[in-house]
Amino acid sequence: xxxxxxxxxxxxxxxxxxxxxxxxxxxxxxxxxxxxxxxxxxxxxxxxxxxxxxxxxxxxxxxxxxxxxxxxxxxxxxxxxxxxxxxxxxxxxxxxxxxxxxxxxxxxxxxxxxxxxxxxxxxxxxxxxxxxxxxxxxxxxxxxxxxxxxxxxxxxxxxxxxxxxxxxxxxxxxxxxxxxxxxxxxxxxxxxxxxxxxxxxxxxxxxxxxxxxxxxxxxxxxxxxxxxxxxxxxxxxxxxxxxxxxxxxxxxxxxxxxxxxxxxxxxxxxxxxxxxxxxxxxxxxxxxxxxxxxxxxxxxxxxxxxxxxxxxxxxxxxxxxx
Amino acid sequence: xxxxxxxxxxxxxxxxxxxxxxxxxxxxxxxxxxxxxxxxxxxxxxxxxxxxxxxxxxxxxxxxxxxxxxxxxxxxxxxxxxxxxxxxxxxxxxxxxxxxxxxxxxxxxxxxxxxxxxxxxxxxxxxxxxxxxxxxxxxxxxxxxxxxxxxxxxxxxxxxxxxxxxxxxxxxxxxxxxxxxxxxxxxxxxxxxxxxxxxxxxxxxxxxxxxxxxxxxxxxxxxxxxxxxxxxxxxxxxxxxxxxxxxxxxxxxxxxxxxxxxxxxxxxxxxxxxxxxxxxxxxxxxxxxxxxxxxxxxxxxxxxxxxxxxxxxxxxxxxxxx
Numbered sequence: 228x229x230x231x232x233x234x235x236x237x238x239x240x241x242x243x244x245x246x247x248x249x250x251x252x253x254x255x256x257x258x259x260x261x262x263x264x265x266x267x268x269x270x271x272x273x274x275x276x277x278x279x280x281x282x283x284x285x286x287x288x289x290x291x292x293x294x295x296x297x298x299x300x301x302x303x304x305x306x307x308x309x310x311x312x313x314x315x316x317x318x319x320x321x322x323x324x325x326x327x328x329x330x331x332x333x334x335x336x337x338x339x340x341x342x343x344x345x346x347x348x349x350x351x352x353x354x355x356x357x358x359x360x361x362x363x364x365x366x367x368x369x370x371x372x373x374x375x376x377x378x379x380x381x382x383x384x385x386x387x388x389x390x391x392x393x394x395x396x397x398x399x400x401x402x403x404x405x406x407x408x409x410x411x412x413x414x415x416x417x418x419x420x421x422x423x424x425x426x427x428x429x430x431x432x433x434x435x436x437x438x439x440x441x442x443x444x445x446x447x448x449x450x451x452x453x454x455x456x457x458x459x460x461x462x463x464x465x466x467x468x469x470x471x472x473x474x475x476x477x478x479x480x481x482x483x484x485x486x487x488x489x490x491x492x493x494x495x496x497x498x499x500x501x502x503x504x505x506x507x508x509x510x511x512x513x514x515x516x517x518x519x520x521x522x523x524x525x526x527x528x529x530x531x532x533x534x535x536x537x538x539x540x541x542x543x544x545x546x547x548x549x
Numbered sequence: 550x551x552x553x554x555x556x557x558x559x560x561x562x563x564x565x566x567x568x569x570x571x572x573x574x575x576x577x578x579x580x581x582x583x584x585x586x587x588x589x590x591x592x593x594x595x596x597x598x599x600x601x602x603x604x605x606x607x608x609x610x611x612x613x614x615x616x617x618x619x620x621x622x623x624x625x626x627x628x629x630x631x632x633x634x635x636x637x638x639x640x641x642x643x644x645x646x647x648x649x650x651x652x653x654x655x656x657x658x659x660x661x662x663x664x665x666x667x668x669x670x671x672x673x674x675x676x677x678x679x680x681x682x683x684x685x686x687x688x689x690x691x692x693x694x695x696x697x698x699x700x701x702x703x704x705x706x707x708x709x710x711x712x713x714x715x716x717x718x719x720x721x722x723x724x725x726x727x728x729x730x731x732x733x734x735x736x737x738x739x740x741x742x743x744x745x746x747x748x749x750x751x752x753x754x755x756x757x758x759x760x761x762x763x764x765x766x767x768x769x770x771x772x773x774x775x776x777x778x779x780x781x782x783x784x785x786x787x788x789x790x791x792x793x794x795x796x797x798x799x800x801x802x803x804x805x806x807x808x809x810x811x812x813x814x815x816x817x818x819x820x821x822x823x824x825x826x827x828x829x830x831x832x833x834x835x836x837x838x839x840x841x842x843x844x845x846x847x848x849x850x851x852x853x854x855x856x857x858x859x860x861x862x863x864x865x866x867x868x869x870x871x
Contacts (some may be wrong), residue, residue, distance in 0.1 A: 259726035408804075434756040434803055445812065481756055482730075483763035483834075490767065512805075 246524035247334040248359055248394055251424050256456050256519030257510075257548050258292035260336065261541055263525075264299060265318035270278070277319065279327035285534070286333075289541050293334035293362075295426070295458075295523055300340040300369065311472040312528070321352060324361075336396070336426075341382035342368040342375030345398040349377055352478035353390035362394040364426055364457050383420040399425035399457060401435035402479045418455060426458040429527065432479040433505045437512050444518050457513075458521040461506055461544065464488055464498040469528050471494040476527075495536045504544045510547055522548070569615040569656040570681055570716055573746050578778050578841030579832075579870050580614035582658065583863055585847075587640035590758060597640065601649035607856070608655075611863050615656035615684075617748070617780075617845055618642035622691065623661040633794045636849070645676060648681075652829030656682050658718070658748075664690040664813040665702035671699055675712035684716040686748055705742040721779060722749035723757035724801045726764070733764035740777060748780040751849065754801040755827045759834050766840050779835075780843040783828055783866065786810055786820040791850050798849075817858045825865045832869055844870070 250258055266278050286294070299317045324335050337356075341349060353363065365386070367379035377385070382548050397417040404410035414425060430436050436459060447454045464470050470488055473480060480488075484501050491497035506522055513520035522544045526537040572580055588600050608616070623640045646657050659678075663671060675685065687708070689701035699707070708717050719739040726732035736747060752758050758781060769776045786792050790814045792810055795802060802810075806823050813819035828844055835842035848859040 432756070434754070434805075437805040438803055441808045445808055481760055483756075483759040486763045486767055 244292065246359065247336075248362055250292070251362065251394055251396075251456055254453055254455055254519050256513060256521050258352055258456075258521045259289070259541065259545050259548055260293050260295045260458065260521065260523040261286055261289065261291050261525070261537075262295035262297060262460060262523050264529075265320050265323040268316045268318055270318070275323075275460060276327060277296075279323070283328065283331050285538050286541075287331075290539065291333060291541070292335060292521075294328065295336040295364075295525075296324055296328075296338060297525075298338040298340040298343070298366065300343065300366075300428060302360055308475055311468055311475055334362070336362045336364055338364045338366060338367050339382070340368075340374060341377045341379055344377055346377050346385055349382055350385045350389040353386050353395075354394050356390065356393055358390070358392040358394060362396065362424075364396040364398065365422075365502055366398055380420060383417075387421055394423045395421060396424040396426055396458075397422040399427050399439065399443075400477070401427060401430065401432065401439045402477055404439045405432070405435045405479065408442075410439055411446045414443055415450065415452065418452065422455070423454040424458060424521075426523065427460050428476060429462045429473060429478050429525065430459050430505060430509070431473070431484055431501065432481055433508050434481075435479060436505075440509075440513060440518050440520070444516050447518075454518045456519040456521050458523050459506070459509055460523040460525055461502040461540060462498075462525050462527045463495055463502060463533055463540055465495045465528060465530055465533040465536070466496075469533065472492075473527060495532060498544070499536055499540050502540055503547075506544050507547055515546045566614065568681065569658075570684055571683065572614070573718075573778055576775055576777055576841050578843050580778075580833060580843045581611070581863065581870055582615050582617045582780065582835045582843065582845040583608055583611065583613050583847070583859075584617035584619060584782060584845050586619045586851075587642050587645040590638045590640055592828060597645075598649060601645070605650065605653050607860050608863075609653075611860065612867055613863070614843075615658060616650065616671060617658040617686075617847075618646055618650075619847075620660035620662040620665070620688065621767075622665065622688075628703070630797055633790055633797055633871070656684070658684045660688060660833045661704070662688050662690075662694060663699045663701055666699055668699050668703060668707055669706055672707045672711040674728050674855065675708050675715050675717075678712065678715055680712070680714040683869055684718065684758060686720065687744075688720055688746040702742060705739075705744075709743055716745045717743060718746040718748055718780075719744040721749050721761065721765075723749060723752065723761045724799055726761045727754070727757045727801065728762075732761055733768045734825055736765055737768055737772065737774065740774065744777070746780060746843075748845065749782050750798060751783050751784045751795060751800050751847065752827060752831070753795070753806055753823065754803055755830050756803075758803060758827075758831055762831075762835060762838060762840050762842070766838050769840075770809055776840045778841040778843050780845050781828070781831055782845040782847055783824040783862060784820075784847050784849045785817055785824060785855055785862055787817045787850060787858070788853045789816075791855065792816075795849060818855060821858055821862050821865070824862055825869075828866050831867055 266275050297318050320337050324337060365379060365382045368375050399414050400410060487497055488494045523539050524541040526534040569580060588597050642659050646659060687704045692696050721736050722732060734783055749777050766776060810816045846859050846863040848856040
């Protein structure tokens with residue numbers, strides 16, 4: 228409270244939520260995002276506007292801190308298994324935001340699959356963003372064999388140069404931590420190259436998520452680094468096909484949950500309950516451990532019932548954040 | 550309520566707890582056991598009596614449904630890793646029960662490492678037990694290379710012949726399920742050969758425990774078999790050495806819990822809280838899934854503070870059972 232005439236800073240204004248970028252910068256968690264995949268590239272422009280309008284109407288009651296916009300890449304070179312849903316190129320998330328979602332005034336976290344862009348293009352985009360409203364997540368390629376136009380380290384170097392104020396996050400994968408045990412060190416390395424937050428893929432294995440938070444926390448303590456927010460993503464599953472798709476994406480679903488979803492009369496409702504319980508457990512753990520944690524909800528499939536249930540899940544997660 | 554003059558059966562007598570053997574036979578869970586390792590074989594007889602007296606005094610306030618008596622076997626052929634605590638032969642649990650604990654009138658589950666006994670010896674022991682007060686758990690050898698006097702299948706066949714009323718349980722290992730994925734099928738096979746309940750080793754990985762309960766439940770459903778009680782065992786950890794010993798015994802301790810215990814100011818208290826939380830979660834899950842679950846507490850080490858904290862843990866678990 229050192230402003231002129233004791234005017235409170237933005238953070239201190241009672242009743243006004245702290246904007247996402249400021250929260251992340253101040254290393255606060257407890258925010259809620261909704262993750263969207265832009266419409267397919269083949270969608271007619273008037274149809275895109277209609278989809279965007281319907282999406283914003285759905286999200287309006289949620290009191291979100293922001294939206295997250297995925298930059299979908301064909302990840303079929305990541306695995307030999309057949310993709311359960313076909314890959315269809317989608318609109319550029321930055322274009323979709325600018326042309327269709329900007330009016331809502333919601334902060335946005337725009338993913339960049341950096342390998343898809345030339346360095347100039349990526350740098351120019353980063354420099355053109357208003358860092359109070361736009362954040363980004365830089366994602367490297369899914370496999371070493373994918374030809375890339377910009378590597379992840381190059382993208383971070385570019386950003387530091389061209390857009391020093393743009394908050395950029397990285398991907399953190401609890402499942403990779405289960406296999407290799409060093410994801411917390413990767414996070415610290417990414418943090419050193421400029422990541423100000425992390426986002427996970429969909430979480431069903433809370434134990435793996437807690438392992439990562441814990442190892443990250445103690446590594447931060449050891450290295451004298453302050454932990455940055457980690458955004459955990461949750462989603463519902465409407466049936467066996469979506470469950471298979473989650474697995475194809477690399478999501479570990481514990482057997483007991485997979486069994487429940489496979490046998491449930493209403494898998495959508497059952498997965499909603501599992502996800503809400505997982506989020507609750509993870510939040511309680513994060514609060515106790517001092518690592519700032521945010522929540523994100525996505526609809527893995529494009530089926531209307533799954534989208535609507537995801538919105539209901541976001542409603543419930545909002546209530547967990549008080 | 551079909552007895553003469555509407556006299557309730559034993560189960561229905563209000564205020565009187567249902568004895569352990571009856572509970573297990575009726576496939577009810579929600580009972581509490583305390584697991585004991587008999588004193589070392591070199592202990593002087595008067596000292597053994599003193600230990601037993603102290604133990605019973607400690608356990609008296611716990612309102613236990615029974616005690617579990619381990620039959621310790623040198624398991625050093627199970628693994629190449631050095632045993633963190635030395636192996637010291639202990640008194641035969643059946644002798645210890647008969648000579649020192651019987652007076653307490655508590656039902657007892659007596660372990661039999663069946664490979665240690667000749668078939669005649671094992672059969673005679675089984676036949677001599679009062680099946681209303683004594684149950685047993687038959688344990689096979691820890692490794693294929695151990696020479697055995699009676700194999701596990703032979704022990705079950707013997708028991709069916711010599712002591713058809715004696716309730717015998719088997720060992721179920723969630724960690725083995727994590728590695729091989731077929732522990733639920735082993736349980737069903739053991740059930741078919743006569744096992745009326747199962748007991749696990751110490752549980753710190755609730756997720757693994759839930760996976761096993763879930764797979765067991767759905768396999769029972771599929772085969773039209775009623776699930777029998779599964780007793781999950783909990784313990785406290787006083788420090789890094791006990792944690793190492795747990796791991797040596799084959800217990801999976803999730804990284805986030807191991808981290809917490811390693812960094813805790815008071816690992817004993819921290820492990821108590823982790824164990825109570827795990828038991829609470831597992832019980833809630835078991836109640837929802839319809840698999841009867843009992844709880845057992847043991848002290849992994851012989852240190853006085855760890856024993857006392859285990860008793861405190863048993864107190865807390867008792868309160869979970871209502």
